[in-house]
Amino acid sequence: MEKTLINLTINNIPVSVQKGSTILDAAHKINMHIPTLCYHPDLKVAGNCRVCVVEVAGTKELITACSTAVTEGMIVTTNSYKVRTARKTIVELLLSEHNADCTKCYRNGNCELQWLASEYRIGDHVYHDLVKEEEKQPDSTSLCIIKDDSKCVRCQRCVRTCSDLQDVGTFSVINKGKKQKVSTFYGKPLKDVFCIDCGQCTSRCPTAALTEKPLYEEVWDALADTGKHVVIATTPAVRVAIGEELGFEYNKHSDSKIIAALRLLGFDSVVDSGYFHDIYIVELCTEFMLKMKQDNENAAKTILPYITSCSPGWVEFVSTKCPEIKPLLSQCKSPRLIFGSLIKTYYADKKALNPKDIITVSVTPCTAAKNESTQSMTGIADVDFSITTRELVRMIRQSGIDIQRLDAEDYEPLMCEHSGASVLTEVSGGTTEAVIRTLSELVTGNELDPKMLKIMPLRSEHGIKETVLTFSEVRTGWEFLKDQEIRFAAVNGSRHAMDFFKQLKENQKHYHFAEVMICQGGCIGGGGQPIPVSAELIKARASILYSLDEICGQQKAHENARLNAIYREFLTKTELKENQKILYY
Numbered sequence: 001m002e003k004t005l006i007n008l009t010i011n012n013i014p015v016s017v018q019k020g021s022t023i024l025d026a027a028h029k030i031n032m033h034i035p036t037l038c039y040h041p042d043l044k045v046a047g048n049c050r051v052c053v054v055e056v057a058g059t060k061e062l063i064t065a066c067s068t069a070v071t072e073g074m075i076v077t078t079n080s081y082k083v084r085t086a087r088k089t090i091v092e093l094l095l096s097e098h099n100a101d102c103t104k105c106y107r108n109g110n111c112e113l114q115w116l117a118s119e120y121r122i123g124d125h126v127y128h129d130l131v132k133e134e135e136k137q138p139d140s141t142s143l144c145i146i147k148d149d150s151k152c153v154r155c156q157r158c159v160r161t162c163s164d165l166q167d168v169g170t171f172s173v174i175n176k177g178k179k180q181k182v183s184t185f186y187g188k189p190l191k192d193v194f195c196i197d198c199g200q201c202t203s204r205c206p207t208a209a210l211t212e213k214p215l216y217e218e219v220w221d222a223l224a225d226t227g228k229h230v231v232i233a234t235t236p237a238v239r240v241a242i243g244e245e246l247g248f249e250y251n252k253h254s255d256s257k258i259i260a261a262l263r264l265l266g267f268d269s270v271v272d273s274g275y276f277h278d279i280y281i282v283e284l285c286t287e288f289m290l291k292m293k294q295d296n297e298n299a300a301k302t303i304l305p306y307i308t309s310c311s312p313g314w315v316e317f318v319s320t321k322c323p324e325i326k327p328l329l330s331q332c333k334s335p336r337l338i339f340g341s342l343i344k345t346y347y348a349d350k351k352a353l354n355p356k357d358i359i360t361v362s363v364t365p366c367t368a369a370k371n372e373s374t375q376s377m378t379g380i381a382d383v384d385f386s387i388t389t390r391e392l393v394r395m396i397r398q399s400g401i402d403i404q405r406l407d408a409e410d411y412e413p414l415m416c417e418h419s420g421a422s423v424l425t426e427v428s429g430g431t432t433e434a435v436i437r438t439l440s441e442l443v444t445g446n447e448l449d450p451k452m453l454k455i456m457p458l459r460s461e462h463g464i465k466e467t468v469l470t471f472s473e474v475r476t477g478w479e480f481l482k483d484q485e486i487r488f489a490a491v492n493g494s495r496h497a498m499d500f501f502k503q504l505k506e507n508q509k510h511y512h513f514a515e516v517m518i519c520q521g522g523c524i525g526g527g528g529q530p531i532p533v534s535a536e537l538i539k540a541r542a543s544i545l546y547s548l549d550e551i552c553g554q555q556k557a558h559e560n561a562r563l564n565a566i567y568r569e570f571l572t573k574t575e576l577k578e579n580q581k582i583l584y585y
């Protein structure tokens with residue numbers, strides 16, 4: 001039988017790891033730190049920076065720990081004089097090609113190059129600074145992402161992220177040696193190349209070479225303007241991740257303490273984003289049911305699948321890669337835009353405020369939402385500022401607030417309630433689960449079988465997840481659905497979006513409903529979430545959201561009592577046309 005465990009020593013400490021593991025894996029197993037730069041746990045190994053070099057007995061040259069497989073009896077030294085000197089030289093060379101204006105840098109304090117410089121006590125630059133003034137101009141043309149080549153260490157994590165994880169391929173490596181750089185197609189500005197603004201590259205770039213386009217300074221300005229009434233909504237995926245950067249674990253008190261922190265920052269009103277997610281689910285379900293009816297009456301069968309459009313990166317993906325399916329996309333606004341439009345109509349009305357004096361701030365894990373928030377349906381933007389989890393963390397840090405010490409506070413009473421279903425919409429497969437809960441009760445008129453509150457195939461990590469629903473009883477008007485299979489798909493990340501599209505195009509699969517989220521794991525894995533990011537962290541965030549759903553007294557969006565109030569008092573009374581503008585594109 002083949003031996004699967006390999007035994008070696010690292011700094012004289014014995015360790016056994018599976019065959020095929022790298023020296024870096026073995027070091028991780030015994031908590032031995034080996035510095036890295038081009039390595040990232042989510043990406044294929046590149047082995048190009050050489051920061052992780054170690055000494056192996058019997059080998060003259062230093063070898064890279066991230067790309068070298070362990071062998072039986074290997075003797076590894078990670079911290080010899082030779083190793084430390086080599087690493088220091090590598091870091092010095094990197095710094096000579098780097099715009100090291102750390103005090104002004106966006107990633108100051110959370111930069112892997114800065115950490116390496118500190119670890120290896122880099123003083124005055126040994127090598128000439130090679131970055132020319134004209135190279136210090138970042139590309140700020142995109143509404144969501146800033147690319148600053150003067151900060152790039154050519155680790156190529158962004159190239160692997162964008163190609164392998166996202167299947168987009170915005171970047172490639174051009175030139176060799178000192179002239180090597182990460183470039184867009186023909187070096188064009190980011191706004192002119194195919195990029196879905198997902199921000200996944202920004203959360204894996206070790207430096208400030210790729211960052212979100214920050215808007216939090218503008219939010220500070222709005223808060224300082226006494227003539228403005230500033231309303232904020234933070235999504236559950238934001239709240240479960242904030243503590244990762246601020247050093248606390250999410251628990252049942254976290255939300256109410258975060259509300260208190262937001263009030264201390266100066267926000268006039270803090271509303272529950274789950275309330276808008278519930279409206280979104282109800283509208284999504286309504287639009288889907290309408291499409292199923294139309295499809296039933298349409299002999300050509302060209303109306304379905306009904307495809308979600310709340311992931312803004314997905315809408316950009318469709319526009320460029322598969323415009324044929326654009327007509328199938330839902331017309332329902334995203335929960336973020338529903339938040340903005342209802343604050344500037346219903347909320348403004350209730351609070352006797354001029355919508356023009358209201359500023360709406362949406363905090364999401366999504367960098368692409370910055371693009372979406374510029375869309376206006378009424379002349380006034382629905383959402384004035386869309387900021388990421390990372391930007392909110394900066395604001396909290398700047399204000400010096402210790403969230404853990406704050407007393408609990410509640411959301412604005414007008415918009416303060418959410419269902420468990422609303423929380424699920426931020427994890428891949430969750431929007432489909434949420435829709436199924438409401439759809440089942442609307443079509444059958446019966447209470448949902450509690451077993452249907454957890455649809456395990458939709459909670460897997462597969463690329464395209466599927467489930468089928470059949471109703472043996474239906475209400476009048478829905479007879480055409482009796483005993484018919486309704487097929488659902490949830491596409492987990494843009495890497496699988498093209499496969500999904502091919503399946504549709506080649507008629508291999510017939511779905512009625514499809515949820516597509518461009519970031520792996522859903523919004524919880526969004527490109528604006530805290531750095532560092534890893535698949536493990538995304539899984540942990542998902543399990544918190546699943547448990548929040550379970551402990552929520554009401555698990556179906558249409559059961560949200562506050563929702564009934566807004567439909568009764570406002571949405572059903574508003575002219576249909578207006579209503580469409582509020583909730584639909």
Ligand code: SF4
Nearest residue numbers: 152153155156158205
């Ligand atoms: S832009 Fe960032 S991730 Fe890409 S190569 Fe440069 S430093 Fe690495």
Ligand code: SF4
Nearest residue numbers: 162195196198199201
């Ligand atoms: S934002 Fe997303 S699509 Fe655009 S370059 Fe970065 S990883 Fe690629």
Ligand code: FES
Nearest residue numbers: 038047049050066
């Ligand atoms: S981290 Fe190993 S070569 Fe870059």
